[in-house]
Amino acid sequence: MFQATEIKRLVEQGLPCEFVAIEGDDGVHFSGVVVSREFEGKMRVRQHQAVYATLGTLMGNEIHALQLQTYTPAQWAELQKS
Template sequence: MPMQAEDIETMIREAIPDAEVTITDLAGDGDHYAAHVVSESFRGQSRVNQHKAVYAALGGRMGGVLHALQLTTAVPTS
């Protein structure tokens, strides 16, 4: 069963409380999403570690319930 965008956003915000999260359904199938996550907690972390934090928030659903996630992460710019 596909994941809903709201569920993905909720899981990320629960794990990274200060995150600004934007989820886009890329294919309209509930299986291919893009996520843009901005968090102060990413400051000083490598991009790889930022992505690992987001994947950890999804609790192992990548590759199973959630087939594809185009992920971009950033720190706040002001």
């Protein structure tokens, strides 16, 4: 079983992030929010691929599913206002 804290650590290690929150309590299904400047100008699918790349072969193996919400810092700031 995999821990949400380990996914958070790997994402933060592999991608410059302003904010990362990962949740999941069954060890294989997770959800998360990732905010990064790296997402600027990228379509949502490319943003998610960038996060998945930080996890490498864990995706689809130890980590069965990771539902993501990705934001640029500007998008995140707007969301926090509402």
